[in-house]
Amino acid sequence: MLINNANRGSIESLLLGGSRQFQPEQIAVINSTHSTNIMACPGSGKTTVLIAKIALLLDKIKKEGSRKGICVITHTNVAVEEIVSSLEKLGISNIMYPHFVGTIHEFFNTFFSMKAYGFYTKKDAFYLLDNEEYKKYFERFFEYNKPGYWTYPTPVNAVDKTDIHIDENNQLHIISKREGKDYSAPVLNTIQDMFCKGFIRHSDTVALANWYIRNHKAAIQKAFQNRFQYFFIDEAQDTSIEQYENLSMLIENNNETIVQWFGDSYQALYSLYGKDDAWKPDLEESLQINFSNRFGENIARILRTTCIEEYSRLEANNTISSAVPHFFIYNDENKEQLLSVYSRIVSDFKAASLETVQIKGKIAAVCHHHDSLEGYSKTYQRSKISKPLLSEMQACLHECHQSLVYALRKNDRREENGRSEYLKNISQFLRDKYPSNYIEIKALWARWIKAISEETDESMILVDLEVKYRELITTTLNKDNNDDIDVTKIHDLRPRLVKILQKNTRTEPTETATNTIPVGLAVELNTIHGVKGETHFATLLLESVRDGVSDMQKIISFLTGTYQPELVEESLVKDSLKLAYVALSRPRYFVGVAMHEENLSIQNIQDIERFGWRIVEVNDYLDIT
Missing domain, CATH: 3.40.50.300 (P-loop containing nucleotide triphosphate hydrolases)
Known part of the structure; x- marks a missing residue:
């Protein structure tokens, strides 16, 4: 054993x-x-x-x-x-x-994609871009590939709707993911042109590895x-x-x-x-x-049926006194006060118990779509979320790589041709020569970027980074000791990282209506995808409506303790259950769901009460001071 x-x-x-x-x-x-x-x-x-x-x-x-x-x-x-x-x-x-x-x-990338790209294109390296960055370059490349008669906007959505494939005859194909629809030649030629010039999406590296x-x-x-x-x-x-x-x-x-x-x-x-x-x-x-350390029975009993399969095996942590689940009912007139009422109730619950009063944790409100979140808070902006965007994280990591190149060059007294091994492709050089050191430095970079983003203490991370830089430079340059290694410029990197992350500052939702209840605790808004993997103090699942269809209305029976396997065959029901399961399993102490009163029948409300939800009519809280 x-x-x-x-x-x-x-x-x-x-x-x-x-x-x-x-x-x-x-x-x-x-x-x-x-x-x-x-x-x-x-x-x-x-x-x-x-x-x-x-x-x-x-x-x-x-x-x-x-x-x-x-x-x-x-x-x-x-x-x-x-x-x-x-x-x-x-x-x-x-x-x-x-x-x-x-x-x-x-x-x-380490074992297959970079080698594959070199074999296929006879080039040494490529630029790996997330889709949002790729779209910016796509617009430029499309200018050279579009026909003279083209007067439409640049079809940047093709970036998300295409994949590459290299067939058995080593022919490169651009595959459309739009069912029954292909993109026009200028679009396909643009993506192929970008591929040959080294502009690669993450999905392209997977295709290269496959080939x-x-x-x-x-x-x-x-x-x-x-x-x-x-x-x-x-x-x-x-x-x-x-x-x-x-x-x-x-x-x-x-x-x-x-x-x-x-x-x-x-x-x-x-x-x-x-x-x-x-x-x-x-x-x-x-x-x-099947035993969860995260939440108590009041949350576990909801998750057992709010799942794509009935999860009767799920066990709660009975040492955690999770609150009775709350079901918030709002209308068009008080929708913008919903978050304030939610915050007030969570604040009261938190203050009422010695177990929870000192506990810190995120108070979150989540739903499927960004545009749905905008309907709950006028101040919500898609770009202002609590985590660095992927493109910003990559931009920060690029700056970190450049700082390491600079530190190597500054301490390298050899001729220029002696430096070529790491100047050509620093990441590939580190992966091949010093994989362990590279993993440790990348982990420290990620922690540093996160600390800057969340405005937490960075001092010990910087100390560790200096040590790792010295170790790597000493080894790479075959120095006897690292006493004369200069890594002070690492501190000059911080302003560049801050500048990149400034586009991503956190905002706390505030309401401006005259009958708004003062917010007891700051509520952080995000999509369900955005909070996957997190643990919260409280989570409120907000209803999303697309094309007149409510996602919560589709799964109300599951939320109230009745698992209906025949309904899971419907794609919208299955998707809504997956999203609800992720959202409702984030909190340790307080879970809530919010729905518009028009999407609830009298029978629904009776089932909600029967299953043990505490109903909160938002309107009833608007006159409380």
């Missing part, structure tokens, strides 16, 4: 804190040594369990003298940073070959099997069909590498609008963690 009485106490103390212990289901996952799926509920401590497993396996591999490693992939830099920083708490700070820890895009794996399948499978003894995929539900196909090709017919997928298929938000889920774990064959 990986975890036993000898090592359990120390690892629980460092990862869980206090006297908390791993639950039996968590222990079973840590000790599992076969390929399987791990289905874990919200708040199950899934990532902590994975980190404990990685730490114990690293120790085991080291003691056994094995030449094989562990490959861990997840979907965000923040998740990578969490894994790396938690391993550091356990005394593991040097994750190097043959191990790999990174995002799924970094995994594909490369297909063309070298047997050799790559053998190399993967020889290098990695364990392969862990975190947040498996976020894996796209294309990514899943690539990973499946890698592990096909591999009986030596232990492959484990960690996730919650009920939270698969990247397969909405009729798309199929890529990861479909068989629950009977999977290991499961």
Whole structure:
């Protein structure tokens, strides 16, 4: 067994804190040594369990003298940073070959996509852009490809609606994702032109990896099997069909590498609008963690039926006194006061108990669409959300890379040709030469950017960055010591990062109507996609209406304790259940739902009360001072 009485106490103390212990289901996952799926509920401590497993396996591999490693992939830099920083708490700070820890895009790019692009185009590197940045370049390139008669706006929506594919004859195709509709030649030529000139989307790197794996399948499978003894995929539900196909090709017919997928298929938000889920774990064959540390019974009982499958196995944390769920009913006249009433009620609940009065945590209101959020608050702006936008994060990381290049050049006394190894492509150079150092520095960059964005203390992060810069520069330049290494310019980077992030300052919603109740606690507005992975003190799920159809109206029976499997076949119902499940599983203490009175029948209201929701008529609170 990986975890036993000898090592359990120390690892629980460092990862869980206090006297908390791993639950039996968590222990079973840590000790599992076969390929399987791990289905874990919200708040199950899934990532902590994975980190404990990685730490114990690293120790085991080291003691056994094995030449094989562990490959861990997840979907965000923040998740990578969490894994790396938690391993550091356990005394593991040097994750190097043959191990790999990174995002799924970094995994594909490092091992396949960059090589594939070099083979296909005979070029050394490409510019990896998120779709919003790509659209800006698309507008420029389209000017050279559009016909003379073109008087329409630039069709930038093609960026989101197309994929590339390289066929068996190595021919590049631009595939339209619009059912039954192809884009015109100027659009397709623009995307192909951008591809050949090195302007690449994330989806393009996945297609490149697919082509490369297909063309070298047997050799790559053998190399993967020889290098990695364990392969862990975190947040498996976020894996796209294309990514899943690539990973499946890698592990096909591999009986030596232990492959484990960690996730919650009920939270698969990247397969909405009729798309199929890529990861479909068989629950009977999977290991499961059904105990949630996050919320109490009042929240768990709602989630058991507000789910794409009835989740009767879900267990609440009975040490958490979650509030009775609140159902807010509003109308057109008082819709803009809804958030104030919600804030007031949460504030009163928080102040009424010794358990909650000192607890900090986000008070959130969420719904499916940005435009729906604008209807609840005049001050809400899509660009003003609490996290750095992907394009801004990439811009910050680009500046960080440049700062490292500058530090290397400043301390490099060699001739210019001696510097070419890192000047040509700094990220590729670091991945190849110093993967462990690179992971640690990237994790620190991500933490620094996050600290700047959230206006929290940065001092210790900067100290750690200086140390890591010195270590990397000393190693790269073959210096005897790092006493004369100058990394002071790292502090000059901060104003540039602040400037990038200024576009993304957080705003707190305020109401301006004359009968507004003073807001007791600041309410943060966001989409459900935007809060995925977060934990809140309180979460209010707001109704979204599209084309006259209410998403909450479609699932009202599920919210009131009646699971109806026949309704889940409808795409809108399935999507609404997925979104509601994610939203309602964010809070620890207070959960609410808000609907327009016109979308509720008398029977609906009776069912809401019967199931134990506390109904809040917004109008009843408008005269309270």
